[in-house]
Amino acid sequence: MARIAFNNVWKEYGDQVVLERLNLTVGDGEFCTVVGASGCGKTTFLRMLLGQESPTRGRILLDGEPLPAEPGRDRGIVFQRYSVFPHLTVLNNVLLGLELKDAPLTARLFGRARRQARDKAIQMLDAVGLGQALDKYPSALSGGMQQRLALAQSLVMEPRILLLDEPFGALDPGIRSDMHRLVLDLWRKLGLTVFMITHDLEEGFYLGTRLLVFDKLRVDPQAPGAYGASITYDLPVGATERRLYEDIRDDVRATPRALAAAVDAAG
């Protein structure tokens, strides 16, 4: 069954069209990487999935139901920055979600319930390799470790969908490939549906099962905002050739140049 469906979704701000004619069906357990130039609606797409933004036209369905219009427990997120709570230790960051769920009023667990939640949190932290850092504050962790923590914090809630917003963009290349392995591993083990936004086309090409390229099909030099972006390539990962990768790369690179030229011409 389709987990997420976009039915002819448009997103406009005034006369700025950001996304147009977006049609997409994503099934259970797919791992979609979303690539595209800046300003091509990747972030808007993610914000709509989160529920932070609603489409101006069209509908988004989650398991056949309209997507809730605010963020919720069924959709976990890891941002590039500010994904973990600086005032909580590593353990408490992961414990937080469990406490929120079981203690609506105090948002804290005590006694046996706390011990159970603690065990679960530690298990999750072990899975991401943070079992040795339970009592540290996030500011004492490296960037990669903070993102591991952010993953553990989201995944302990067993979300059905995991959204990743350029989660490894700020990391060193070596650390980044470790993180790729970790994410793929968790995705397989937990059977998640993943959307990962990335700047790095190559990352999109070998990570996951499906590549979505966001791009503008038309750019009007007189009015750069008149046409929105849409999905220009929707490819299964692994079955693509080098040649296609280069084509897409050239396409994606051409759009910001055309937009910049339009802005320069208008200015």
Next chain:
Amino acid sequence: MKRLINLRPSRSTGILLGLLPFVVLLVVYLAGSQARLADNPNDKLLPAFSSLGDAVERMALEPSKRSGDILLWTDTAASLQRLGLGVGISALIGLVFGVALGTVPYLRAGLSPLVSSLSLIPPLALLPILFIVFGLGELSKVVLIVFGVAPFIIRDLQQRAQELPAELLVKAQTLGASTWQIILRVVVPQLLPRLLDAVRLSLGAAWLFLIAAEAIAATDGLGYRIFLVRRYLAMDVVLPYVVWITLLAYLTDLLLRIASRRAFRWYHQLNGEGN
């Protein structure tokens, strides 16, 4: 030769440089005092250190002839109680309203203009009203401090709450947090160290309002005493009192700073202040 902006004093030089102005001030005072006293042994404006010492002994060690109290301590206790109550209540009001306004857009829309207007009223202009409404007792002095300080703290904390990265609030929601839970577990804990910062910043104003209120209507307190002895040109009492008030202000600030470091290690780590 390096540029001036690139020259840095060593630690010990820095401390010496910092002490230098104090020494200069002391020397200037001593010289002025001696010159005036040589001219007129009854001069009261710049008393000699010996008479300052006598005054301190009289105020801080000997019971007053009239009441049997040791005046410096009863004054200090009275003033600190008013200051503590005023600032404490302000901090509480500031936290509650700052968090509410900073987190809930509907409350912000409804109350922000009111808070902004209230914060524009010069608090001392309200003092007569406070005396009329609350009488000349403790309450009006405490209320004056609250009026002077709370709006600042509310606005500061509201600002800080709005500056929390939106990502954190979204993240909390994806963990299933309700508005109340977000306030309880995300917003308030992150604002508490910032509340201490705001309190430290507002202490100067709080002292100002305290001394003003005591000067106008009180029967004890540090501000009351210096305005009382002013009538007799008793600089030998006023000067030590001013130094004492300064010291108290410094110590409260220091205490709050230490408390913040102890209680909110994460905050000071985050701001790169080490452990």
